[in-house]
Amino acid sequence: MGFVIETIFGGLMTxxxxxxxxxxxxxxxxxxxxxxFAQGAMVLFAALAMARFTEWIPQWTGISQPILVNVLGFVLxxxxxxxVAWAIERWVLGKLVNQEGITLLMATIGVTYLLEGxxxxxxxxxxxxxxxxxxxxxxxxxxxxxxGGVLVNKEDLYAALIAAAxxxxxxxxxxxxxxxxxLRAVADDHQAAQSIGIPLSRIWVIVWAVAxxxxxVAGVIWGSKLxxxxxxxxxxxxxxxxxxxxxxxxxxxxxxxxxxIGVGEKVSEVYLGPLMGGGIExxxxxxxxxLFLLVRPQGLFGExxxxxx
Amino acid sequence: xLYRENGQFKTSYRADSQIFTIRQDKIAxxxxxxxxxxxxxxxxxxxxxxxxxxxxxxxSLAALGLNVLVGYCGQISLGTGAFMAVGAYAAYNFQVRVxxxxxxxxxxxxxxxxxxxxxxxxxxxxxxKGLYLAVATLAAQFFCDWAFLRIKWFTNNSSSGNVSVxxxxxxxxxxxxxxxKYLFCLSFVVLFALLTKNLVRGAIGREWMAMRDMxxxxxxxxxxxxxxxxTAFAVSSFIVGVAGAxxxxxxLGSWExxxxxxxxxxxxxxxxxxxxxxxxxxxxxxxxxIIFLPIVLNQLPAAMGLQIGTETxxxxxxxxxxxxxxxxxIKEPHGLARLWSTAKEKLRLWxxxx
Numbered sequence: 001m002g003f004v005i006e007t008i009f010g011g012l013m014t015x016x017x018x019x020x021x022x023x024x025x026x027x028x029x030x031x032x033x034x035x036x037f038a039q040g041a042m043v044l045f046a047a048l049a050m051a052r053f054t055e056w057i058p059q060w061t062g063i064s065q066p067i068l069v070n071v072l073g074f075v076l077x078x079x080x081x082x083x084v085a086w087a088i089e090r091w092v093l094g095k096l097v098n099q100e101g102i103t104l105l106m107a108t109i110g111v112t113y114l115l116e117g118x119x120x121x122x123x124x125x126x127x128x129x130x131x132x133x134x135x136x137x138x139x140x141x142x143x144x145x146x147x148g149g150v151l152v153n154k155e156d157l158y159a160a161l162i163a164a165a166x167x168x169x170x171x172x173x174x175x176x177x178x179x180x181x182x183l184r185a186v187a188d189d190h191q192a193a194q195s196i197g198i199p200l201s202r203i204w205v206i207v208w209a210v211a212x213x214x215x216x217v218a219g220v221i222w223g224s225k226l227x228x229x230x231x232x233x234x235x236x237x238x239x240x241x242x243x244x245x246x247x248x249x250x251x252x253x254x255x256x257x258x259x260x261i262g263v264g265e266k267v268s269e270v271y272l273g274p275l276m277g278g279g280i281e282x283x284x285x286x287x288x289x290x291l292f293l294l295v296r297p298q299g300l301f302g303e304x305x306x307x308x309x
Numbered sequence: 310x311l312y313r314e315n316g317q318f319k320t321s322y323r324a325d326s327q328i329f330t331i332r333q334d335k336i337a338x339x340x341x342x343x344x345x346x347x348x349x350x351x352x353x354x355x356x357x358x359x360x361x362x363x364x365x366x367x368x369s370l371a372a373l374g375l376n377v378l379v380g381y382c383g384q385i386s387l388g389t390g391a392f393m394a395v396g397a398y399a400a401y402n403f404q405v406r407v408x409x410x411x412x413x414x415x416x417x418x419x420x421x422x423x424x425x426x427x428x429x430x431x432x433x434x435x436x437x438k439g440l441y442l443a444v445a446t447l448a449a450q451f452f453c454d455w456a457f458l459r460i461k462w463f464t465n466n467s468s469s470g471n472v473s474v475x476x477x478x479x480x481x482x483x484x485x486x487x488x489x490k491y492l493f494c495l496s497f498v499v500l501f502a503l504l505t506k507n508l509v510r511g512a513i514g515r516e517w518m519a520m521r522d523m524x525x526x527x528x529x530x531x532x533x534x535x536x537x538x539x540t541a542f543a544v545s546s547f548i549v550g551v552a553g554a555x556x557x558x559x560x561l562g563s564w565e566x567x568x569x570x571x572x573x574x575x576x577x578x579x580x581x582x583x584x585x586x587x588x589x590x591x592x593x594x595x596x597x598x599i600i601f602l603p604i605v606l607n608q609l610p611a612a613m614g615l616q617i618g619t620e621t622x623x624x625x626x627x628x629x630x631x632x633x634x635x636x637x638x639i640k641e642p643h644g645l646a647r648l649w650s651t652a653k654e655k656l657r658l659w660x661x662x663x
Contacts, residue, residue: 113630
């Protein structure tokens with residue numbers, strides 16, 4: 001019993017992290033109709049920036065207080081992501097207004113290469129570590145309920161808490177602030193939003209900056225777990241089935257999709273894997289998403305796709 | 310002056326429905342075929358054949374197949390690498406397990422197996438559309454990656470997981486020098502390009518294009534979506550499967566699943582987007598661009614006398630590659646094929662444009 005719950009728990013934790021990356025996809029898709037393949041590269045870029053800044057700041061300024069260094073590093077990395085967002089709007093998306101979806105998708109794959117190359121040129125390509133002081137020791141839960149209890153990593157718990165906080169923060173931002181309202185208007189209808197005076201280009205910079213912020217948080221959490229290295233960029237591939245499972249246009253969809261995929265992946269690997277020769281983690285998420293889509297083509301929470309002639 | 314159709318009258322339906330209606334085009338294509346089939350023997354070295362021309366031809370073929378699906382029928386696929394892999398591994402199994410299997414036979418049968426898998430993964434396209442479908446095709450990619458790595462039967466129980474073919478021969482003639490391999494691939498490419506061109510000009514090609522432009526409207530005027538979409542998947546994955554078999558047999562010789570990874574799928578998608586969606590010619594332009602660009606980028610720093618480390622060089626290559634893709638998408642979203650046809654239009658008026 002304890003083992004089953006542990007597996008599910010582990011799945012939920014990884015799922016939470018997938019959701020964080022998926023969130024970036026959804027934000028940008030909602031506000032600009034761009035399927036942003038570069039989200040993974042943005043995670044890598046942000047994490048690299050953060051890792052290197054926290055390494056460089058003590059050398060430059062002599063500040064050695066870990067909290068201050070981390071905060072400064074985070075702020076600097078966020079500034080870098082802002083610059084990236086601005087540059088993408090200015091030189092890529094701004095030039096591709098009114099193009100078809102696939103052209104935009106390809107452009108973001110171009111951005112992926114650019115960011116991967118640039119990130120590794122500017123910040124180096126070794127394995128770096130981010131240490132934001134998350135506790136690493138495991139704890140036991142439910143020891144009273146059944147024997148042995150459930151082994152949980154404290155780090156995972158914190159990560160899940162941060163992810164949940166992010167989601168609430170984003171929901172508030174979207175629902176309560178005027179910028180959030182403008183973002184939703186743009187998502188609804190570009191032309192109508194523009195005609196009532198919402199500046200599209202500024203909105204896009206904001207959306208990409210928010211996606212950059214999400215990427216940075218995801219990068220910091222993944223990075224402190226696994227170290228910052230090139231493979232971080234590939235985690236984004238895992239977020240793709242999450243996005244389509246939850247629905248491209250739905251923020252709650254990204255969260256629930258992430259949890260479903262995370263749990264499904266872990267449980268299938270443990271119980272189905274040995275029967276099929278192991279390693280089924282790499283495709284299970286996709287097949288699961290595909291099966292879901294056969295029932296609901298727009299994903300679990302996506303807006304219903306209506307075909308008009 | 311040189312390129313115009315003045316005085317060339319089409320007096321029959323036959324003449325009107327030729328692929329190349331203008332005499333200058335016929336001369337140009339005949340010259341190109343002459344160059345490709347005959348003159349390259351004197352012009353190209355072994356290195357040029359095996360490192361540049363053969364990969365270019367095979368990837369053009371794969372791009373052509375993908376273009377049928379994405380460019381003509383409008384179904385975005387990110388699983389091309391998987392269909393190539395199915396073609397290659399199926400052809401390998403026919404070659405190894407069936408005695409006296411002719412090479413061409415196993416390559417075509419490999420293509421047929423890819424067709425079956427392609428249709429199977431094409432079935433969701435009847436319900437799932439657009440970007441959702443694109444991500445769903447990734448299921449094919451990752452599933453095939455896994456299957457060829459883990460299921461030992463496909464690799465004939467080879468212990469290292471990589472498979473190899475040796476001693477290729479067609480009708481008793483051995484194919485072992487790069488020039489012979491090149492001719493072998495070229496024959497396939499020319500044949501398939503001709504077949505594809507005719508398919509997309511015909512009734513079925515029009516159905517695909519109607520599907521691409523607006524599937525609901527196409528269904529309303531009586532085009533069966535099931536038939537149109539699944540034939541596009543079938544034709545596309547057959548060509549891609551044959552290209553995969555050629556890639557494994559002729560270009561690589563021995564390979565493992567990583568040869569057909571998701572990077573390959575992206576590379577092929579780039580080729581058709583840069584070359585031009587919905588254009589046979591564009592597949593070749595795109596393949597040429599994507600094959601030659603890294604080679605040029607590799608040589609450039611050395612040629613300019615810059616000394617940079619290999620690691621920095623590979624990062625710079627990534628950056629330049631990404632930047633060029635964005636640049637092309639912005640400057641010409643319809644691909645190199647559109648540039649080509651604009652150039653031809655200009656040429657018709659030259660030197661007296663109005």
